[in-house]
Amino acid sequence: MxxxxxxxxxxxxxxxxxxxxxxxxxxxxxxxxDLAFLLLxxxxxxxTFNKPKTMELNMPDKPKADDPEPPEVNIKKVVSIALEGNxxxxxxxxxxxxxxxxxxxxxxxxxIRKVIMDEDHAVxxxxxxIKPSDKSRYKNIVDVLDEMAITKAQRYAIVDHTPEDDAxxxxxxxxxxxx
Amino acid sequence: xGKVKVHxxxxxxxxxxxxDLAFLLVxxxxxxxKFAPDEPVQVDTPSSVSEIxxxxxxxxxxxxxxxxxxxxxxxxxxxxxxxIKKIGEKYGITFGADEVNTFAILSSFGVPMGNLQEYLxxxxxxxxxxxxxxxxxxxxxxxxxxxxxxARMANPKLRIALKGDAETSYPTVKQVINTLIDRKxxxxxxxxxxxxxx
Numbered sequence: 001m002x003x004x005x006x007x008x009x010x011x012x013x014x015x016x017x018x019x020x021x022x023x024x025x026x027x028x029x030x031x032x033x034d035l036a037f038l039l040l041x042x043x044x045x046x047x048t049f050n051k052p053k054t055m056e057l058n059m060p061d062k063p064k065a066d067d068p069e070p071p072e073v074n075i076k077k078v079v080s081i082a083l084e085g086n087x088x089x090x091x092x093x094x095x096x097x098x099x100x101x102x103x104x105x106x107x108x109x110x111x112i113r114k115v116i117m118d119e120d121h122a123v124x125x126x127x128x129x130i131k132p133s134d135k136s137r138y139k140n141i142v143d144v145l146d147e148m149a150i151t152k153a154q155r156y157a158i159v160d161h162t163p164e165d166d167a168x169x170x171x172x173x174x175x176x177x178x179x
Numbered sequence: 180x181g182k183v184k185v186h187x188x189x190x191x192x193x194x195x196x197x198x199d200l201a202f203l204l205v206x207x208x209x210x211x212x213k214f215a216p217d218e219p220v221q222v223d224t225p226s227s228v229s230e231i232x233x234x235x236x237x238x239x240x241x242x243x244x245x246x247x248x249x250x251x252x253x254x255x256x257x258x259x260x261x262x263i264k265k266i267g268e269k270y271g272i273t274f275g276a277d278e279v280n281t282f283a284i285l286s287s288f289g290v291p292m293g294n295l296q297e298y299l300x301x302x303x304x305x306x307x308x309x310x311x312x313x314x315x316x317x318x319x320x321x322x323x324x325x326x327x328x329x330a331r332m333a334n335p336k337l338r339i340a341l342k343g344d345a346e347t348s349y350p351t352v353k354q355v356i357n358t359l360i361d362r363k364x365x366x367x368x369x370x371x372x373x374x375x376x377x
Contacts, residue, residue: 029194036201043208054340054368055229059360083349132349138243139345141352142225142371150228 055145060157078127079119081112081144082161082169085135089144090169091115102169107143116151128156131165218287219311220244225345227371237336240370241323242287245344247351248313250289251326258334259283266329272296289313292322316354323355327362342370 063070075094082090082102089112090102105111120126128148132141141158148156222242235254242250253259263282267274270292274282278299289311290298298309316323331337339359343352359367 026191029198033194033198033201036198036205039205040201040208043205043212047208047212052224052233052342052370053227053229053373054231054233054370055227056231057367057369059356059365059367061363061365062360132353134348134350136349137345138343138347138349138352139225141349142227142343142345142369145369146227146229146371 055142055149057145073127077123077125078129080129080131080165080168081115082165083130083132083136083140083144084169085133087137087140089140091119092168093119100168102171107140112144113147113151116147116153120151120153125155126153128153130156130158131161132158133161133166218242219250219289220248220287222342222344223346224342224370224372226373227369229371230373231368233340233368233370234338237334237338238340239327239330239337240287240340240342241327241355242289243341243343243347243352243355244289244313245346247347248289248311249316249323249351249355250287250311251314251323251330252285252287253330253334253337255334256283258330259285262326262329262333265332266292266325269325269329274299291315292325316358318354321358324358324362327359327364331362331364338368339364340368340370 079091079093080100084090087107088104089107090104091112092100092102094100105115116128119128130141130144145156147153220242222244237254239251239253242252244250253262260279260283263274263279272292272295274296278296281299285299288298290309291312291314294312298306298311301309314323314326315321327339341352341355341359359365
């Protein structure tokens with residue numbers, strides 16, 4: 001119960017007469033409880049529950065001079081995703097065979113996620129090249145990497161954004177060398 | 180007519196179980212709370228669906244602020260003390276015992292080597308007011324690379340995490356990533372937030 005027994009019972013013997021102490025032995029706990037709840041509220045509010053999460057990223061090593069030439073990739077298996085300024089995003093299939101036309105899409109669920117799924121379905125083992133331009137934001141690249149994780153796309157790489165890509169995005173690719 | 184009898188039972192309530200519970204919770208939160216170290220700059224990380232938790236120990240965090248300034252931190256007091264001594268040797272700066280101790284318990288910082296000694300020897304309050312220019316990470320004068328190399332020497336188990344602001348422009352991040360690749364750090368973590376329902 002909300003009381004503290006002082007133990008020992010009541011009163012000293014005084015002059016042979018036993019006197020029962022009549023004072024209440026109850027302590028008012030309210031201030032303590034107030035304090036306890038104040039502290040509880042403080043710690044609950046300051047507790048950080050959302051610990052930061054991380055995303056793992058593996059990058060290839062820089063090719064060394066004596067490395068063998070990497071195997072050719074079938075250009076039909078390559079889809080480029082260009083991240084432009086102002087949160088714009090474009091994609092196209094193929095490298096510079098003929099004239100790839102860039103299609104604009106968005107970072108939404110029906111945008112790039114669908115593109116990645118469709119393209120991965122259309123050709124098995126599609127390689128996605130993520131090309132962040134200098135105008136893009138860090139958020140853009142994390143978003144695309146995230147979409148790769150969501151769609152479980154297996155093959156993707158972050159590569160440099162070249163002037164050729166700029167030309168493709170702007171809609172007038174440099175004339176391809178006829179074959 | 181029956182007389183209404185005033186119920187004389189005491190109105191006091193037994194609070195003990197509630198108090199017990201309250202103190203239990205207070206104790207729990209007190210023990211589990213870890214106060215966030217004061218960061219020199221507010222960083223708003225992008226969100227992702229990733230659910231890998233950032234490890235608490237053996238971690239080095241490179242922060243890239245919105246304006247492109249680069250900050251560095253790592254955990255472990257002893258490793259940090261070792262780091263500052265080693266990097267001091269390379270730059271020909273001898274740090275006093277006080278400065279080493281200050282560095283060991285410092286949070287994220289972003290000052291070039293040239294100003295580090297001055298930064299460490301200033302008073303804690305004054306230190307907060309100094310506008311940190313960030314660690315130089317450009318190709319001409321890349322101090323970040325040295326921090327990475329020496330940090331990994333001080334603690335070989337170190338994992339490297341990159342904490343970028345969502346608004347940071349990509350070239351700055353690219354520079355940091357290239358610095359990491361140049362130093363043969365090919366596996367690193369990007370710190371993100373939990374995805375909020377969209």
